[in-house]
Amino acid sequence: MKPGRTQKQWLADVTAVLCLALGVFLGSFFVPAARIWTNGATATGVVDEKIFTAAKGEDVDRYVLRYSFAVASGEGYRGQDMVTGTLYKKVAVGGPVVIEYAADDPTDNRVRGDFDPLAIEFAGLIVVGLGLFWYIGPRRWLRTWRGEPDPILT
Numbered sequence: 001m002k003p004g005r006t007q008k009q010w011l012a013d014v015t016a017v018l019c020l021a022l023g024v025f026l027g028s029f030f031v032p033a034a035r036i037w038t039n040g041a042t043a044t045g046v047v048d049e050k051i052f053t054a055a056k057g058e059d060v061d062r063y064v065l066r067y068s069f070a071v072a073s074g075e076g077y078r079g080q081d082m083v084t085g086t087l088y089k090k091v092a093v094g095g096p097v098v099i100e101y102a103a104d105d106p107t108d109n110r111v112r113g114d115f116d117p118l119a120i121e122f123a124g125l126i127v128v129g130l131g132l133f134w135y136i137g138p139r140r141w142l143r144t145w146r147g148e149p150d151p152i153l154t
Contacts (some may be wrong), residue, residue: 012152016137023129026122035102045069045099047091063088069099071106079109
């Protein structure tokens with residue numbers, strides 16, 4: 001340990017870094033969606049399979065669509081996406097569904113107009129993780145660098 005640093009300060013530093021890692025890790029789940037937003041294309045796909053998984057305990061029901069589609073070049077792709085119950089009930093096996101995909105990588109695809117129901121939870125965790133990182137990390141480090149007392153110890 002560096003002289004003058006307490007165990008409480010080290011614990012706060014480690015916690016800050018872990019919060020940053022959590023925020024970055026969860027943020028990486030939004031990279032495929034960002035690729036579709038920035039370089040997206042659409043195609044009409046066909047629903048190949050509908051999968052319903054009933055909730056157990058505190059979980060929520062899961063609705064998954066498996067589909068196939070062809071891109072502008074004529075090449076065929078398959079995909080699956082977790083959708084809301086409303087959309088799940090609207091479509092039928094063999095029926096059409098609009099697919100959004102990244103134009104440079106059609107394996108990165110999703111059902112248009114729908115989103116992963118867990119996206120809001122992930123976004124909330126990202127905000128909490130990065131907020132805690134700022135509160136426990138840089139905010140504290142800047143105060144101690146300026147010679148002010150460490151807010152963790154006060």
